[in-house]
Amino acid sequence: MNTTNSQPPATNFSAWGWLIFWAGALAYLPTLLTERALFGMALSNTQLLNLGLTQINLMLISMLGALSLNYLTGCAGLISIGHAAFFATGAMAAAIFDNQLGWPFPLVLLACGLSGALVGTLAGLPSLRVRGLYFVLSTLAVHYVVAYVFLEYQFKFFDVVGIPYAAPRIGDFELNTPVRWYAFLLPLVVLVYLGLKASLQSREGLAMRAMRDHELAATSVGVDVRILRLKAFGLSSAIASVGGALFAYYLSNVTSEAFNISFAIQFIAMIIIGGMGSLPGSLVGAAIWLLLPSIIGGLSPQSNEDGGFIGKMLVENRAQLVQLIFSLLVIVFLIFAPDGVAGLARNLKNRIAAWRQRP
Amino acid sequence: MSPVLDIQGLSVAYNRKGLALEDVHMHVPKGGIVALLGANGAGKTTLIRAVTGLLDLHQGHITAGQVRLSGQIVSGLPAHRLVRLGMGQVPEGRLVFKHLSVEENLRVGAAVLPRAQVQDGLDAVYHLFPRLLERRQQAAGWMSGGEQQMLALGRAMIAKPKLLLVDELSLGLAPLIVRDIYKQLLVIGETLGTAMLVVEQNANLALSFAQSAYLLKQGRVVLSGSAAEVAANPLMKSSYLGEAKVAGESTP
Numbered sequence: 010m011n012t013t014n015s016q017p018p019a020t021n022f023s024a025w026g027w028l029i030f031w032a033g034a035l036a037y038l039p040t041l042l043t044e045r046a047l048f049g050m051a052l053s054n055t056q057l058l059n060l061g062l063t064q065i066n067l068m069l070i071s072m073l074g075a076l077s078l079n080y081l082t083g084c085a086g087l088i089s090i091g092h093a094a095f096f097a098t099g100a101m102a103a104a105i106f107d108n109q110l111g112w113p114f115p116l117v118l119l120a121c122g123l124s125g126a127l128v129g130t131l132a133g134l135p136s137l138r139v140r141g142l143y144f145v146l147s148t149l150a151v152h153y154v155v156a157y158v159f160l161e162y163q164f165k166f167f168d169v170v171g172i173p174y175a176a177p178r179i180g181d182f183e184l185n186t187p188v189r190w191y192a193f194l195l196p197l198v199v200l201v202y203l204g205l206k207a208s209l210q211s212r213e214g215l216a217m218r219a220m221r222d223h224e225l226a227a228t229s230v231g232v233d234v235r236i237l238r239l240k241a242f243g244l245s246s247a248i249a250s251v252g253g254a255l256f257a258y259y260l261s262n263v264t265s266e267a268f269n270i271s272f273a274i275q276f277i278a279m280i281i282i283g284g285m286g287s288l289p290g291s292l293v294g295a296a297i298w299l300l301l302p303s304i305i306g307g308l309s310p311q312s313n314e315d316g317g318f319i320g321k322m323l324v325e326n327r328a329q330l331v332q333l334i335f336s337l338l339v340i341v342f343l344i345f346a347p348d349g350v351a352g353l354a355r356n357l358k359n360r361i362a363a364w365r366q367r368p
Numbered sequence: 369m370s371p372v373l374d375i376q377g378l379s380v381a382y383n384r385k386g387l388a389l390e391d392v393h394m395h396v397p398k399g400g401i402v403a404l405l406g407a408n409g410a411g412k413t414t415l416i417r418a419v420t421g422l423l424d425l426h427q428g429h430i431t432a433g434q435v436r437l438s439g440q441i442v443s444g445l446p447a448h449r450l451v452r453l454g455m456g457q458v459p460e461g462r463l464v465f466k467h468l469s470v471e472e473n474l475r476v477g478a479a480v481l482p483r484a485q486v487q488d489g490l491d492a493v494y495h496l497f498p499r500l501l502e503r504r505q506q507a508a509g510w511m512s513g514g515e516q517q518m519l520a521l522g523r524a525m526i527a528k529p530k531l532l533l534v535d536e537l538s539l540g541l542a543p544l545i546v547r548d549i550y551k552q553l554l555v556i557g558e559t560l561g562t563a564m565l566v567v568e569q570n571a572n573l574a575l576s577f578a579q580s581a582y583l584l585k586q587g588r589v590v591l592s593g594s595a596a597e598v599a600a601n602p603l604m605k606s607s608y609l610g611e612a613k614v615a616g617e618s619t620p
Contacts, residue, residue: 212479219465219476222509225425226463230477230523231451286467 035195038065039188059307060300062187066259068299069194073201073252075279075291075298077245080205082277083286084214085241086221091132091148093273094155095246098128099253100263101159104172114177118251125250126243128155133242137235152273160265171264174257190259197255198292201248206288208244217241221286282339284351293350301338306331370439371395372531372563373419378433378443380411380418380587388414388428389587396531401557401564403574403595406584407608412567413460415584416535419565420457421447438530452480456529456562460536462516466509470500470519473508477523493522496552514545521549525556532556534566538573546570550577571608575599583607 042062045052078092102124106117128151135147163172176185184190208214220227220234228234257263275298283294306327346353373396380389389411396402406412417423419435421442435443437453445453465473474493478486494501497518503511508519517537524532534553538546554577556562568574575581581598583591585607591598598604 212475215468215472215476216479218468219473222465222467223463225422226459226465226520227476228422228425228447229420229451229457229459229463231448231480231527232476233446233448 038062039191043188055307058300058304060303062191064300064303066187066190066194067256068296069191069198070252070256070259071276071279071299072198072292072295073255074249074276075283075295076198076201076205076288077248077252078276079280079283079286079288079291080209080248081241081245083280083284083291084209084221085217085238085245086224087133087136087238087241088145088277089132089148089245090145090270090273090277091151091155092249092276093268093270094132094148094152095125095129095249096253096256096272097155097159097265097268098125098246099250099255100172100257100268101162102250103174103254103257104162104166107174107177108172109166114179117177118254121254122247122251125253126247128250129246130239130243132246133239136238136242149270152270156265156268159268163265169264171262171267172257173262174260176261177258184258194255202288202292205248209288213237213240218286278339280349282342282349284349284353287349287351290349290351297350302331302335305334305338370436371397372400372438373565374436374439375415375419376433376436378415378418378435379431380414380423380428381431382414382426382428387431387587389418391433392584392587392589394582394589394592396563396565399557399561399563400580401554401566401578403571403578403581403598404565404567404584405571405574405581405598405604408569409586410584410607411587412584413535414587416457416533416565416567418443420455420533421445421450451527451529454528454530456524456527456532458517458520458524458532458534458537460539460567462513462520464508464511464516464519464523466507468508469505470508470511471504473519473523474500474526477526480527489526489528493526496525496555497522513541514549517541517545517549518552521552521556525560525562528560529562532562532564534564536567536569538568538570546573553577571604572599 039062041047041052042057042060042065045054045057074092074096077095078089081087081089099121102121103117106112106120107114112120132148132151136144139147167173176183178184179193182189184193209218216227216232217237219230220232220237224234253268256267260267279294279298280291281294282297283292284290343349348355373394375392375394378389378392378394379387381387392411392415394402394404394415404412404415414423414428417426417428418430421444423429424446430443433443434441437450437455440453442450442453442455451457465476468476471490474490475486478489481489494504499515500518500522503515508516511519521534521537537549537553541549550573553564553566557564566574566578575595575598578595580594581592582589583598583601583604590607591601591603593601
């Protein structure tokens with residue numbers, strides 16, 4: 010049985026203390042990862058968990074996808090496997106408004122968001138009539154439609170190699186190094202996170218979560234679930250679309266294959282690992298999904314000449330091995346923490362609270 | 369003065385099959401408590417759905433007649449609009465929002481109120497059900513059945529409806545708790561002047577709280593009148609127990 014929430018509220022001091030600590034740590038992270046030294050003390054690759062700033066940046070971009078999908082699936086209760094399509098929409102919109110029309114970067118991002126919202130709202134239209142698995146299938150259809158359009162667009166205006174993206178610039182600040190990207194992406198993710206959090210606390214956000222828990226009951230207390238669904242879809246895909254545009258810019262070249270169905274499913278995996286309906290969980294899920302494989306890779310032996318047959322096989326099939334270990338970890342994790350990291354954290358918090366209350 | 373709820377010749381069909389309700393006339397006066405009785409499959413839930421606008425969700429539609437709320441024709445309006453017009457509902461099976469806290473549940477119900485009145489509404493519900501105040505931060509899905517029913521009731525009344533439809537409130541609850549909740553229902557009726565239409569399997573219970581009652585059978589109103597008259601009528605027994613059990617009753 011849950012205990013009532015009786016733990017003392019965090020004091021202002023400790024809350025601010027943690028905030029300053031994390032802000033400091035995140036600000037120091039690029040220095041740590043580029044100089045590969047902690048305050049002058051050199052660290053080995055293994056000590057740095059085999060991580061580089063590029064992985065961190067890709068993780069930040071994925072966080073936009075995970076946050077927006079969790080908002081849609083975990084908070085509004087709409088399961089979608091069309092998230093790769095919204096990323097692709099953003100990449101395509103960036104190509105149109107930047108490569109072809111030459112708009113400035115901030116405007117391009119805005120246009121990408123709006124295009125995403127438009128496509129997302131259209132993709133959400135079936136939700137007015139169909140429910141559950143049938144709706145999931147309709148998002149799959151959206152995925153293939155967008156993938157087809159992307160392919161046609163790419164071949165008509167570019168070529169097989171893919172669509173090239175020049176490094177974007179905001180005024181004189183050109184996003185041409187990982188550190189600069191980090192300086193741009195981190196505040197953006199924080200902003201999106203805070204925005205979604207505020208939205209969930211608002212009246213509409215509350216109504217949306219009520220709709221997820223029980224559609225009929227929500228309707229019976231005056232929630233217009235149809236409008237709410239479309240809004241959730243619009244907002245979620247706008248964010249995903251901006252993420253897709255940034256993804257394309259960051260890679261500087263994308264093809265239609267980049268946004269395949271497993272690209273969509275990885276976001277679902279992230280929010281399941283992180284915890285359905287939990288925004289912080291989405292961040293953790295994205296971090297685990299993007300960083301853990303390279304951490305596992307870093308822990309395995311670097312080279313093994315004398316390892317015999319097994320050692321040779323391990324080194325030669327390193328990529329597959331990393332995938333295998335990673336998948337096993339995810340499965341084991343989900344068995345023991347079906348509600349993801351967020352559920353685990355909640356349990357831990359309740360246990361600590363119960364332990365503290367012991368006489 | 370027009371009654372709060374006025375149903376004229378209402379017929380309802382599901383999926384274009386046979387009629388689930390046929391030519392039903394019913395009215396609920398201002399501040400009155402009316403019981404809607406009938407055995408399983410008599411059409412009680414269908415009537416509630418038709419009144420609250422939830423028929424579409426169940427592939428049903430009104431084939432004839434109309435529903436008026438305080439004189440205004442509301443049949444055909446979507447459910448969420450009806451709530452804003454003063455139609456409150458405590459759906460069958462409690463249906464609280466499991467993952468939301470008690471207070472969040474109430475806030476969803478209060479979303480039709482102007483923001484300034486939300487706190488007053490919360491206070492009123494907590495005054496009526498002090499248990500909910502104790503549990504206000506708790507996730508609603510992890511409360512007992514009785515508490516969930518209190519919450520479902522509080523969530524509906526916080527919007528200050530003119531008419532409150534209460535569907536199968538006693539379902540799966542201990543009799544003692546049911547009595548308590550019914551008493552609070554009376555308090556709501558007295559303090560807010562809310563009219564109520566109460567659907568109840570437990571006819572004796574409903575008749576002891578209601579002023580008047582309607583008995584449905586196979587989609588038709590077969591009996592109506594004051595609670596005492598309905599309770600005394602032999603038709604009551606026959607419609608719950610079946611024809612054969614009641615000696616000397618002529619079949620209609």
